[in-house]
Amino acid sequence: MKIAYIGTKDQLAETFIERMNKEGNDVYFLSVRDFPRTISERWKYRFYKISLSGDNYRKTLQSIRPDWVVFAGTYFMDCVYQEKEEEDVTLLTRTLQILSDRKDVRFLLLSSTEVYGKSAKKADEQQTVMPVGERGMRFVREEQMLQLYGRQYGLYGAVIRASSLYADQAREGATDFLSRGFADVMAGKKGTVLVNDILQPLHTADLVDAVKRVMDSEKQGVYNAAGSFEISRKRLFELIGKRAGVPEEKIQWEETDQWILADNGRLKKETEWTDFHKLEDQFADGGISYEKAAAKSKRVRKGRIPAGIRRTLENLLVFSAFFAVNYISAPHSLFSRIEWLTIYVILISVFLGIRQSTLAVILASAAYLFMQDLNIFNMTNFYSYAGSVLKIMEFVFLGLVISYVTDMLREELRDTRRELVMREEEYEELKAINDENVMIKNEYEERILDSKYGFPKLYRVVSRLMVQQPERIFMEIVSIVSEMVHTDTVAVYRVKEDSPYLRLINALNEESAQEGKSWNLTAYPDIQASVIAGELYQGDVWKGEPAIVLPILYQGNCVAAILIKTLPYTSQTLYYVNLLKTLSLLLREAVGRALDHEELMKEEIYLQGTEVMKPEPFHRNILLAGERAEKKLAEYCVVQITGRDGFEEACRKAAEGLRATDCLGTDGSGNLYVLLNNTGTDDVEYLQKRLAEGGLDAKITTAFEDSEEMEWKDF
Secondary structure, three states: OEEEEEEOOOHHHHHHHHHHHHOOOEEEEEEOOOOOOOHHHHOOOEEEEOOOOOOHHHHHHHHHOOOEEEEEEOOOOOOOOOHHHHHHHHHHHHHHHHHOOOOOOEEEEEEEHHHHOOOOOOEOOOOOOOOOOHHHHHHHHHHHHHHHHHHHHOOEEEEEEEOOEEOOEEEOOOOOHHHHHHHHHHOOOOOOOEOOOEEOOEEHHHHHHHHHHHHHHOOOEEEEEOOOOOEEHHHHHHHHHHHHOOOHHHOOOEOOOOOOOEOOHHHHHHHOOOOOOOHHHHHHOOOOEEEOOOOOOOOOOOOOOOHHHHHHHHHHHHHHHHHHHHHHOOOOOOHHHOOHHHHHHHHHHHHOHHHHHHHHHHHHHHHHHHHOOOOHHHOOOOOOOHHHHHHHHHHHHHHHHHHHHHHHHHHHHHHHHHHHHHHHHHHHHHHHHHHHHHHHHHHHHHHHHOOOOOHHHHHHHHHHHOOOOHHHHHHHHHHHHHHHHOOOOEEEEEEOOOOOEEEEEEEOOHHHOOEOEEEEHHHOHHHHHHHHHOOOEEOOHHHOOOOEEEEEEEOOEEEEEEEEOOOOHHHOOHHHHHHHHHHHHHHHHHHHHHHHHHHHOHHHHEOOOOOEEOHHHHHHHHHHHHHHHHOOOOOEEEEEEEEOOOHHHHHHHHHHOOOOOOEEEEOOOOOEEEEEEOOOHHHHHHHHHHHHOOOEEEEEOOOOHHHHHOOOOOO
């Protein structure tokens, strides 16, 4: 799932990103502020610096296409209102405008309980908002903005009103209420401290958990996420003073009777949320620390010459040196042939860029004309002064062309270096991901090769499945799956094509079945689609779905489904999911081989032209049913059927009234029987009524009670 978090880099953002990463989500961090990132955290999320001007923000959100947008804003953890917080209202408005055409995106706004104002009782979500401070008014405007866009454009919106937020570490200069408390106490601040001002401190981890649960519930509306462990401001200041080593007498206060309290009952009831961090206990256990800001060494900055002026001075100095050499060597027969001014122009063009090169051309041209005792305004025609004009053009050409090419090469070099840095960062990111994947692969290989859970166990599974009776495979698979994933809630259902009803074959106990002996998948469309497609389905416990549904395919159709109703926490890992997927492949092969064998041996198993089993196969099924009953996987009974229209007509009518799990058989003496799998003697009455409508009589028989002593050869 793609989650876009709009806020700033604070302790709430760090906790949110860490939690969402553990849940396997892709986190996109959007902020109007820029901040450095270390290589170790670069792979955890994608950061985008946004700007409200232009279409940059819109294009960023449209390219991300998030499933959820969580809006915290830049100043969410501040406890004191500042005028610049209005920037968050503008940012929220811009965000809602961009998302107004997205019907599939879900929006969650983090608000504050300060919207309720001061009250003598706890406020629930139904209470009218009446803030008394500017900060509360700001959050009211944000909630109203979300409500308006929700009504106008059908935007999904949820709001969580949080109480005073804090983290394990208070920091000097931070603006959350705990850091400000430390700052006030350590500064010995005097003034009004609300002794009876009751606070509901809420840890950032508890708020993030509330956000995750609201997102999972996919319910709109307003929730109060207020701390359950209340504390007075006086007690908080005492704990801070004790931790900071500030004597209590230095803290002065006046007693008042004002507070803001919120009721979190709805959040606990609908999402089963609870907060675990108690601020007072964290102080007692040393869980709260205070970090002072690093002292910045004040460097005495000497007066620095601007770069442009410095380069100009360097240019003039170099020109003076070359002009002096050129002037002195003019009478010399050898040195006078050296183009000193040309060398000067080339050097400046190479090292100081195009601006200084232009100045060098002007200086070199002026020096040349001075040496020739000429004035540029006296040049009236080209032919008389051709040599001087060409020399000046030479300066211009060399200076500008060389400086332009040099600047282009420098820019290309800078681009190459930037690309190299980006490649190195990308390499570090991919290396971190690869290291994690290698670790997971090694762990998986170690488990696979382990003598307790790996190939030896799969070999034992395969040996138990290599039989030619589908019913025995379904019986063995119950215990196999139970051993593999360490649960006693396993059942096997028979799937009938073009029917949403699944019939129970075997179950470890009564709690293993989902809806009794018949399970209607109409109420579970996701499971039904997964069963039809033959894909493993992981259920949502909060919706009352089973933990795992594993279909078994034969010739492209699902013939059976393994139900794992509940799973222990230790078995809800990728390893066990992959193990079940591997098992499903083995089952497809085993069941397919057994059903193919039945089809090939159909003439040996059934009477010609009927669905009635011959005596030996029928006895074998009765023995298997007795074995299941001994293992308490499923009960059974045998019923004798008699009719007035002959044996063949009785077979036809009986087959129409039976279920997919039942089977017809004969004893070789012309008698017709039905083996009712997973049906006890108390439930035979329903079968008797169905058969009676077709003119058949059914009664329980004990003719096969001694058949359990018989042994039949496998054919």
